[in-house]
Amino acid sequence: MDTSLIGTINLTIHAFLVGSLLLGLHxxxxxxxxxxxxxxxxxxxLHTLKFYVKEITFPITxxxxxxxxxxxxxxxxxxxxxxxxxxxxxxxxxxxxIYVLQKIVEHGCGLSSGSPYGKLGGVRSVFSAxxxxxxxxxxxxxxxxxxxVLISDVLKYQAVNGSLIFKMPxxxxxxxxxxxxxxxxxxxxxxxxxDIVSGYxxxxxxxxxxxIYIAEAIAYFVLLWLFIAVFIGxxxxxxxxxxxxxxxxMTIILAFVSGLTPxxxxxxSVMLQMTIAGLVLCDVLYRLIVGG
Amino acid sequence: xxxxxxxxxxxxxIIGNFIGLEYSYKKYSSPYVExxxxxxxxxxxxxxxxxxxxxxxxxxxxxxxxxLGMRPGYGRVEFIVGLIIAxxxxxxxxx
Numbered sequence: 001m002d003t004s005l006i007g008t009i010n011l012t013i014h015a016f017l018v019g020s021l022l023l024g025l026h027x028x029x030x031x032x033x034x035x036x037x038x039x040x041x042x043x044x045x046l047h048t049l050k051f052y053v054k055e056i057t058f059p060i061t062x063x064x065x066x067x068x069x070x071x072x073x074x075x076x077x078x079x080x081x082x083x084x085x086x087x088x089x090x091x092x093x094x095x096x097x098i099y100v101l102q103k104i105v106e107h108g109c110g111l112s113s114g115s116p117y118g119k120l121g122g123v124r125s126v127f128s129a130x131x132x133x134x135x136x137x138x139x140x141x142x143x144x145x146x147x148x149v150l151i152s153d154v155l156k157y158q159a160v161n162g163s164l165i166f167k168m169p170x171x172x173x174x175x176x177x178x179x180x181x182x183x184x185x186x187x188x189x190x191x192x193x194x195d196i197v198s199g200y201x202x203x204x205x206x207x208x209x210x211x212i213y214i215a216e217a218i219a220y221f222v223l224l225w226l227f228i229a230v231f232i233g234x235x236x237x238x239x240x241x242x243x244x245x246x247x248x249x250m251t252i253i254l255a256f257v258s259g260l261t262p263x264x265x266x267x268x269s270v271m272l273q274m275t276i277a278g279l280v281l282c283d284v285l286y287r288l289i290v291g292g
Numbered sequence: 293x294x295x296x297x298x299x300x301x302x303x304x305x306i307i308g309n310f311i312g313l314e315y316s317y318k319k320y321s322s323p324y325v326e327x328x329x330x331x332x333x334x335x336x337x338x339x340x341x342x343x344x345x346x347x348x349x350x351x352x353x354x355x356x357x358x359x360l361g362m363r364p365g366y367g368r369v370e371f372i373v374g375l376i377i378a379x380x381x382x383x384x385x386x387x
Contacts, residue, residue: 010295017302037364042309
């Protein structure tokens with residue numbers, strides 16, 4: 001991957017465009033499954049552009065400057081994740097750190113607006129941190145198998161030994177659940193559940209909403225890329241067209257999951273994620289005992 | 293293929309979607325009413341399906357995006373025909 005400034009800008013635009021189109025496709029497929037016409041697949045992109053040119057409004061209850069900066073922090077976080085993961089193929093531990101920072105964004109976004117829906121979204125975001133536990137366990141299991149947490153080393157390991165998805169199906173499943181959690185309208189999407197309007201994003205409007213949409217598109221791209229890189233391997237990830245096709249297939253699977261399952265209650269969501277984390281921890285223990 | 297070229301192709305695909313959306317909203321007043329195949333969309337989709345496997349793949353992306361972007365109830369059959377032609381051409385050229 002080209003790590004020059006031009007190359008990084010190119011990658012950022014690529015991540016935004018692909019992420020936006022995939023989120024649009026996800027919504028379209030979900031709608032068709034549920035017997036609705038659904039929006040065109042460029043709807044997410046149109047939404048982002050529409051909000052980008054609208055004026056910024058500040059609710060009377062908003063706590064500035066947090067209300068404004070949290071949106072910028074969101075895009076900064078996912079841009080960092082994009083560069084660290086896709087460009088530098090660096091450590092998975094940094095990606096975990098970045099994913100944890102996302103919780104600060106969601107929490108800050110909700111609380112800074114002053115809206116009760118936003119606050120509830122922020123609070124739910126804190127206890128949906130349970131989604132990160134499987135991620136920690138997955139990284140531990142990957143380390144025990146490949147003896148490295150660097151994405152570049154994991155890719156090299158897979159080039160020699162084959163895809164990790166066949167060696168670590170439980171970990172791949174746990175990471176897949178993380179993807180499901182991050183997907184809009186998923187059963188774990190309690191942070192932005194429709195029962196609390198739009199959750200932490202209820203009061204963010206105009207340019208700030210647009211910036212958050214851009215960050216979410218990049219986040220979706222990064223998480224799909226990570227899954228493909230860590231569990232499927234270099235045979236797919238080294239070719240951008242194969243990566244795109246794999247991302248489309250994964251989006252179709254995720255859309256089926258989101259379209260066919262109801263939104264879980266917050267405590268059920270956390271319980272299920274913790275159960276999956278427990279499953280992966282058992283896998284980690286087993287790998288510790290048998291030695292990788 | 294370079295990332296920059298892929299980005300250009302994606303941008304053209306998005307523009308194709310947008311043109312298809314505008315065209316279908318102008319031509320059809322309501323969704324799911326007319327059951328016939330749109331000839332313009334079908335021709336563009338077939339040309340797009342062929343071009344996508346040639347060095348002019350960017351134009352192919354623009355053209356195949358056209359039926360996909362059309363409003364609900366229109367362009368589905370046209371897009372699928374274009375996609376099948378693109379896949380057939382890919383397989384023919386590869387083997």
